[in-house]
Amino acid sequence: MSYRKPHIEDQLKILLTQEEIEEKVAELGKIISHDYAGKELIIVGVLRGSVYFLVDLSRKMHIPFTVDFISISHYSEQTDSAGVVRITKDLDLSITGRHILIVEDIVDTGLSLGYLLRNLKTRNPADLKVCTLLNVEARRIVEVPVDYKGFDLPNIFVVGYGLDYNEKYRNLQFIAEYSQP
Amino acid sequence: MGIITISREFGSGGETIARFLAEKTHFLLVNKEIIIQGLAEHGIKKTKERLEDLVGGEEEDPDGRYYIEAMHDYIYDLAIRNDLIILGRGGSILFHDYPPALHVKLIAQFTFRVQRAMKLYDLKSKTAIKLIKEQDRDKRQYYREVFNVNWTNLRSYDLVLNTEKTDLEDAADIIANAYRIHAEPREIKNGPRGVDIEDRLFISPADAEADQFMHPSEEEFAHMLDFYRIRWEYEPKTFLLEWDSEGNVIEAFSPDYYLPDQDLYIELTTQKPKQAWRKNRKIRRMADLYPDINIRLIDKKGFESLLRKHSIDHDEGEES
Numbered sequence: 001m002s003y004r005k006p007h008i009e010d011q012l013k014i015l016l017t018q019e020e021i022e023e024k025v026a027e028l029g030k031i032i033s034h035d036y037a038g039k040e041l042i043i044v045g046v047l048r049g050s051v052y053f054l055v056d057l058s059r060k061m062h063i064p065f066t067v068d069f070i071s072i073s074h075y076s077e078q079t080d081s082a083g084v085v086r087i088t089k090d091l092d093l094s095i096t097g098r099h100i101l102i103v104e105d106i107v108d109t110g111l112s113l114g115y116l117l118r119n120l121k122t123r124n125p126a127d128l129k130v131c132t133l134l135n136v137e138a139r140r141i142v143e144v145p146v147d148y149k150g151f152d153l154p155n156i157f158v159v160g161y162g163l164d165y166n167e168k169y170r171n172l173q174f175i176a177e178y179s180q181p
Numbered sequence: 182m183g184i185i186t187i188s189r190e191f192g193s194g195g196e197t198i199a200r201f202l203a204e205k206t207h208f209l210l211v212n213k214e215i216i217i218q219g220l221a222e223h224g225i226k227k228t229k230e231r232l233e234d235l236v237g238g239e240e241e242d243p244d245g246r247y248y249i250e251a252m253h254d255y256i257y258d259l260a261i262r263n264d265l266i267i268l269g270r271g272g273s274i275l276f277h278d279y280p281p282a283l284h285v286k287l288i289a290q291f292t293f294r295v296q297r298a299m300k301l302y303d304l305k306s307k308t309a310i311k312l313i314k315e316q317d318r319d320k321r322q323y324y325r326e327v328f329n330v331n332w333t334n335l336r337s338y339d340l341v342l343n344t345e346k347t348d349l350e351d352a353a354d355i356i357a358n359a360y361r362i363h364a365e366p367r368e369i370k371n372g373p374r375g376v377d378i379e380d381r382l383f384i385s386p387a388d389a390e391a392d393q394f395m396h397p398s399e400e401e402f403a404h405m406l407d408f409y410r411i412r413w414e415y416e417p418k419t420f421l422l423e424w425d426s427e428g429n430v431i432e433a434f435s436p437d438y439y440l441p442d443q444d445l446y447i448e449l450t451t452q453k454p455k456q457a458w459r460k461n462r463k464i465r466r467m468a469d470l471y472p473d474i475n476i477r478l479i480d481k482k483g484f485e486s487l488l489r490k491h492s493i494d495h496d497e498g499e500e501s
Contacts, residue, residue, distance in 0.1 A: 142443055155483055
């Protein structure tokens with residue numbers, strides 16, 4: 001296997017700088033802290049992309065809260081026809097009667113988030129809200145409520161700050177548009 | 182054994198046509214009643230009223246599977262001693278590998294099928310529409326669950342007959358004649374006339390696949406919706422877009438999907454932006470004429486990004 005040095009500049013166009021993201025995350029942290037003051041809040045991170053955002057966001061919050069994670073299987077072309085989405089890592093905590101904030105890195109089609117909301121709703125939380133760093137309305141297939149959002153993006157493919165392409169680029173501190181070389 | 186299989190869209194007159202055909206050919210008509218009766222004689226009873234309900238549930242129903250397998254065996258048994266007309270029951274797939282069989286599909290436009298169902302069962306239009314959509318959906322699911330095939334793929338059939346403009350008895354005559362020609366072929370040629378075998382085109386499976394009633398990307402998208410348990414209908418409605426001075430429709434548009442829970446139409450295009458202008462124009466025209474209808478175009482880029490996010494080597498990727 002030959003090692004090829006990534007020509008990052010060739011494929012990535014920076015859309016949101018580290019500073020812009022930091023500023024927005026701080027702002028969201030403040031608003032959420034205000035809205036959930038005095039409430040028993042569980043922040044639910046959707047693995048894996050949201051981890052980077054969740055960590056930074058939680059550090060900008062000044063109210064007590066609990067963190068939990070959930071992961072669901074995603075559609076692939078190899079999934080056989082009877083295949084349906086399943087939870088690959090469930091929440092460790094019971095969410096019944098608690099205030100739940102789902103944290104996503106990006107909401108685009110709404111397919112998996114829609115499934116997640118339907119699933120979590122059956123567990124009767126006190127309320128269920130969604131916070132996403134990136135929102136791509138142009139790709140929406142299933143309407144999902146987005147209560148807190150960082151940035152609206154057009155119909156493009158992005159990487160960085162938790163978002164990957166074949167597991168690459170997650171650790172970039174900025175968000176960039178990815179185009180195939 | 183002579184075999185004619187008839188698959189039909191609900192409301193396209195299949196039962197009547199099959200009865201006429203049985204009279205004309207003296208083949209044994211295998212329909213729902215015959216099978217229920219035949220299997221009952223072997224002590225096998227159906228646990229649910231409709232065949233589709235046997236596989237439709239959230240959980241695997243072993244009794245349902247057993248019934249379906251028994252039904253397939255029973256049909257194969259009948260075929261050994263009889264000439265058969267098999268109405269529905271996945272007959273075209275059961276006898277897919279039996280070349281002498283003639284596989285017929287009866288189709289008709291949605292509105293026509295609604296009208297026929299209204300007349301036949303004395304239904305209000307709303308009820309008839311609901312009934313037909315349910316039937317289509319269940320049938321699609323049945324074919325996928327039991328045979329893992331797409332029942333809307335018209336290329337699996339030898340003869341596709343639109344029953345809108347044909348008298349039902351005439352339709353039976355057409356099928357009977359088609360069977361006669363099919364079963365007694367003229368001299369079989371080695372290949373297309375004037376073409377040496379060596380010169381025959383090689384067509385890659387991917388290209389052949391692309392030439393189907395339902396585009397592979399559309400099928401892929403349908404799989405994806407199923408995966409996330411989103412209900413969908415394939416091309417359920419045609420919107421009229423343009424009329425000439427005499428009021429004749431000259432342009433119409435049938436979006437690929439309707440998602441009833443989202444009340445959203447979706448049109449999928451894998452054409453390059455430059456070639457997609459016609460489609461874009463139709464969608465704009467639709468938005469003008471039908472402002473209350475929600476429609477979304479998923480273009481080549483959007484679809485590729487959807488698949489890329491869901492690609493095999495990325496199946497734990499982030500997507501919402």
